[in-house]
Each structure stands twice: as C-alpha cells, then as structure tokens.
Amino acid sequence: MAFEGAVRRAGAEDAAAVAGLLHDFNIEFDTPSPGPAVLAERLRRLLDPAAANPGGRTTAHLAEDTGGAPLGLALVTWHPNVWYDGPVALVDELYVVPARRGGGVGGALLAAVVDEAERVGAGAIELGADEPDVDALRFYRRHGFVGGFEPGERSFFLQREL
Amino acid sequence: MAFEGAVRRAGAEDAAAVAGLLHDFNIEFDTPSPGPAVLAERLRRLLDPAAANPGGRTTAHLAEDTGGAPLGLALVTWHPNVWYDGPVALVDELYVVPARRGGGVGGALLAAVVDEAERVGAGAIELGADEPDVDALRFYRRHGFVGGFEPGERSFFLQREL
Numbered sequence: 001m002a003f004e005g006a007v008r009r010a011g012a013e014d015a016a017a018v019a020g021l022l023h024d025f026n027i028e029f030d031t032p033s034p035g036p037a038v039l040a041e042r043l044r045r046l047l048d049p050a051a052a053n054p055g056g057r058t059t060a061h062l063a064e065d066t067g068g069a070p071l072g073l074a075l076v077t078w079h080p081n082v083w084y085d086g087p088v089a090l091v092d093e094l095y096v097v098p099a100r101r102g103g104g105v106g107g108a109l110l111a112a113v114v115d116e117a118e119r120v121g122a123g124a125i126e127l128g129a130d131e132p133d134v135d136a137l138r139f140y141r142r143h144g145f146v147g148g149f150e151p152g153e154r155s156f157f158l159q160r161e162l
Numbered sequence: 163m164a165f166e167g168a169v170r171r172a173g174a175e176d177a178a179a180v181a182g183l184l185h186d187f188n189i190e191f192d193t194p195s196p197g198p199a200v201l202a203e204r205l206r207r208l209l210d211p212a213a214a215n216p217g218g219r220t221t222a223h224l225a226e227d228t229g230g231a232p233l234g235l236a237l238v239t240w241h242p243n244v245w246y247d248g249p250v251a252l253v254d255e256l257y258v259v260p261a262r263r264g265g266g267v268g269g270a271l272l273a274a275v276v277d278e279a280e281r282v283g284a285g286a287i288e289l290g291a292d293e294p295d296v297d298a299l300r301f302y303r304r305h306g307f308v309g310g311f312e313p314g315e316r317s318f319f320l321q322r323e324l
Binding site for chain 1: 196208220237239241242244247255276287288289291292293294305308309314315324
C-alpha cells in the first residue's frame with residue numbers, strides 16, 4: 001500500500017523531528033522518556049556521519065507527508081556479527097503516528113531499511129517486539145520476520161538495565 | 163558458584179579458540195555454521211582493537227580451566243542507543259561446553275560482561291534467548307533479566323535474514 005508522501009534518510013539536522021517522534025512514541029506506550037531535548041542532543045551526535053561513534057553506526061529514516069510533516073520513523077543500529085560477512089541491522093524503533101497507521105507508512109519505512117540493508121550487504125534485520133503489540137507482530141510476520149510466532153519455537157528479547 | 167579457572171578478555175590472537183567454541187555451539191544446536199576457519203578469520207578482524215570496524219565494537223570473554231583449556235565464551239557487540247547516554251551491550255553468544263554446565267562458568271562469564279558494561283557506562287545488557295532453552299532462560303531470569311517470562315508481557319526477538 002502506498003501513502004501520500006515519501007521516506008528519506010534523516011541527517012543530524014533532522015534530530016529535533018526524530019526526537020519529537022521518539023518522545024511521542026514513549027509517551028503513547030507509557031514508557032519513560034528523557035524528553036525531546038535530551039533525545040535531540042543524542043541524535044545530533046548519533047546521526048552525524050562525521051562524529052566518532054565508537055559504539056557503532058546509527059541511521060534514521062523519516063516518513064513525511066507531502067507537506068513535509070513527519071509521519072513516522074525507523075531508527076536502526078548497524079553492528080558487526082560473527083555469523084555474517086556483513087553487519088546486522090538492529091531496528092531500535094519503528095514508529096508511525098497514530099492517525100496514519102494502517103496506511104502503508106510502516107511498510108514504506110521498513111522497505112527503506114531493507115533497501116539500505118541490502119545496499120551495505122547486511123546479513124539480517126533484527127528487532128524486539130512486545131507481545132501486547134499484536135498489530136506490530138502481525139506487521140512483522142507479514143513482512144517475513146520469524147522468531148515470535150510459533151509457541152515452543154519463539155525467541156525472547158531479554159534485557160537487564162544497569 | 164565459583165569454578166576452577168578464570169575469565170579473561172580475548173584478543174585477536176584468541177580468534178581460533180573463540181571460533182572453535184562458536185562452531186561447537188552451533189553444531190550442538192543444529193544451527194548452520196560457516197566453519198571454524200571462516201569464523202576465526204572474522205574474529206581476527208572483529209577482536210582487533212586497531213582494526214576499523216565501521217559497524218561497531220565487538221568483545222569476547224573466554225573462560226578457561228586452570229590448564230588454559232577453553233570452557234566457554236561470551237561474545238558481545240556494543241552499540242549506541244538513543245534511550246541511554248552510554249552504549250547497549252548486545253550479548254550475541256554466551257556458551258559453556260556441555261561437560262562444564264551448571265558449574266558457575268556461565269555466571270562468571272556474565273559477571274565479566276556486567277563488569278565491562280559498568281566500566282564503559284552502558285545503559286543496558288540485551289540478548290535473545292530461545293524458548294526451548296529452558297536452562298538458559300532460567301539462568302537469565304536468575305541474573306535479573308526481564309522480558310521473557312510473564313505471558314502477555316514478553317518481548318520477542320524477531321529476525322529476517324537477507
């Protein structure tokens with residue numbers, strides 16, 4: 001499904017727009033957020049290709065309507081993995097504003113990530129998706145992801161905060 | 163529980179030992195492996211601190227018995243994340259040879275990863291664990307991980323190979 005608008009790679013100059021979407025995302029799902037200002041400051045560093053990011057490379061894709069208003073984003077961390085020649089793309093966030101869900105924005109963002117992953121020779125795309133987010137899980141299953149669907153054969157995304 | 167031996171950071175010169183353990187790991191769990199030679203070649207590059215790893219930083223910890231024979235390893239990728247000031251440690255592999263399981267080797271390896279994570283100011287430790295690996299899931303739950311244990315509140319680790 002196509003949507004009226006376009007997806008493009010975000011640069012450091014888009015940090016505020018990306019931060020605003022990420023903040024809205026966390027507010028919607030009752031997850032703590034450090035606030036748009038802190039997020040924007042981190043993103044200016046993470047999305048600057050000239051900056052030294054010793055931990056790895058981060059990319060963001062923005063979906064915008066025909067007037068340039070942000071509709072969603074995909075935030076991806078690229079890291080090496082011993083099982084593949086190329087990197088693995090870890091989709092840290094994939095978010096579409098509530099009013100535009102079900103209209104192809106998420107699919108366009110994921111397609112942009114897949115294009116980028118194929119361009120750089122990535123071996124796989126990985127992400128964590130929460131069990132209550134049934135729409136997200138259905139979306140990823142439809143787009144060829146495995147690991148979260150067959151009871152007894154699933155993989156869990158575990159975390160320990162420090 | 164302590165074990166007779168020690169855990170140390172592996173360097174590029176340990177690539178063959180790490181590759182051997184990873185290969186054995188995949189053979190044991192019927193997962194395809196590119197073979198120890200290919201893994202060792204990749205690890206020589208990934209574990210060399212002087213090498214350019216554009217995708218991020220990889221570390222390996224080796225557990226060895228008192229004679230220096232490898233008993234297990236932890237392979238970790240460190241990547242930036244917008245939700246934390248510091249990096250996130252993604253535990254790609256944590257493996258203990260079958261004969262030494264249940265003897266504290268895994269706990270010592272995880273403790274070494276936690277030490278390293280605290281040293282570099284990491285925000286969280288993350289990993290994927292398969293549903294059939296009940297011993298591994300119990301181990302991670304005991305060590306303070308969340309996300310894979312309460313039905314309805316779990317998070318799935320999804321993957322799409324390219």
